[in-house]
Amino acid sequence: MRQKGRHRRHRHDVDHSPASGAPTVYESSPRQEEASSAAMTQAEEQAVWRILSTGHTALNAIRLGEHAMHTTSHHIARSPYYDQYACRAGCSWCCYIPVAVTPPEALVMAQYLRKRMSAEELCAVRERLAEQAERIAHLSSAAHAEARMPCALLREGQCMVYEARPIRCRRWNSVDSAACEVGFHDAHAAVVPIDAYGFAAGGSIQAGLHAGARQVGLDGTWYELHSVVWRALEVADAADHWVRGAAVFGDCTPIERRGSVDSPESL
Numbered sequence: 001m002r003q004k005g006r007h008r009r010h011r012h013d014v015d016h017s018p019a020s021g022a023p024t025v026y027e028s029s030p031r032q033e034e035a036s037s038a039a040m041t042q043a044e045e046q047a048v049w050r051i052l053s054t055g056h057t058a059l060n061a062i063r064l065g066e067h068a069m070h071t072t073s074h075h076i077a078r079s080p081y082y083d084q085y086a087c088r089a090g091c092s093w094c095c096y097i098p099v100a101v102t103p104p105e106a107l108v109m110a111q112y113l114r115k116r117m118s119a120e121e122l123c124a125v126r127e128r129l130a131e132q133a134e135r136i137a138h139l140s141s142a143a144h145a146e147a148r149m150p151c152a153l154l155r156e157g158q159c160m161v162y163e164a165r166p167i168r169c170r171r172w173n174s175v176d177s178a179a180c181e182v183g184f185h186d187a188h189a190a191v192v193p194i195d196a197y198g199f200a201a202g203g204s205i206q207a208g209l210h211a212g213a214r215q216v217g218l219d220g221t222w223y224e225l226h227s228v229v230w231r232a233l234e235v236a237d238a239a240d241h242w243v244r245g246a247a248v249f250g251d252c253t254p255i256e257r258r259g260s261v262d263s264p265e266s267l
Contacts, residue, residue, distance in 0.1 A: 171202025
């Protein structure tokens with residue numbers, strides 16, 4: 001599924017025409033976009049330092065992921081194309097693409113699942129995650145994308161962790177669901193028009209989370225979703241171990257080793 005980021009515009013570049021009352025949206029320059037992305041990354045790095053300055057605790061480990069997720073959603077909601085998003089409950093064409101997730105995000109997702117599922121339901125989810133992780137472990141990102149494997153967290157076409165979905169899922173927003181469907185069936189037959197502002201914002205914020213974690217000696221690796229969420233559910237006190245520097249996710253499948261995290265084959 002190819003992406004077309006033709007909607008590169010910023011909310012602060014919106015002006016309102018006195019004649020019509022309709023917004024006139026101006027294109028941002030590449031330099032403006034680069035500066036904005038750098039600022040988002042730096043701000044998230046600083047947030048990592050600020051949150052952990054109160055202690056390397058399990059609660060703060062989860063707060064890191066929550067902060068990055070909520071900040072991503074905040075910036076995406078400022079996009080002038082936000083009201084044109086075609087994404088709706090039950091639309092899951094993009095839920096077959098490799099997704100890169102950092103440990104703090106995985107910890108948030110694991111906590112969300114534990115709080116909302118019975119022991120039996122959680123056991124079934126862990127089994128599905130483990131099975132998908134095993135299938136994916138030896139695939140390249142391109143081969144994974146071509147395999148069209150549904151996310152193990154899909155249930156009847158809807159995301160089981162939507163409120164706690166990772167940054168890479170939050171940032172992928174199409175304005176044409178028909179193009180998504182065509183692209184799902186034939187990756188070379190359609191160009192999916194995504195909101196490039198939201199896509200870039202999410203990437204910048206996750207990059208800040210990744211860098212900030214590494215700067216304080218923690219694992220900020222981008223891992224394949226199934227392997228890292230499964231591990232977060234399997235390891236007792238995973239958040240506490242991770243925030244204290246333990247290699248909790250060391251055996252998970254890193255996306256970095258399988259190609260660029262911003263390649264067309266992955267979210």
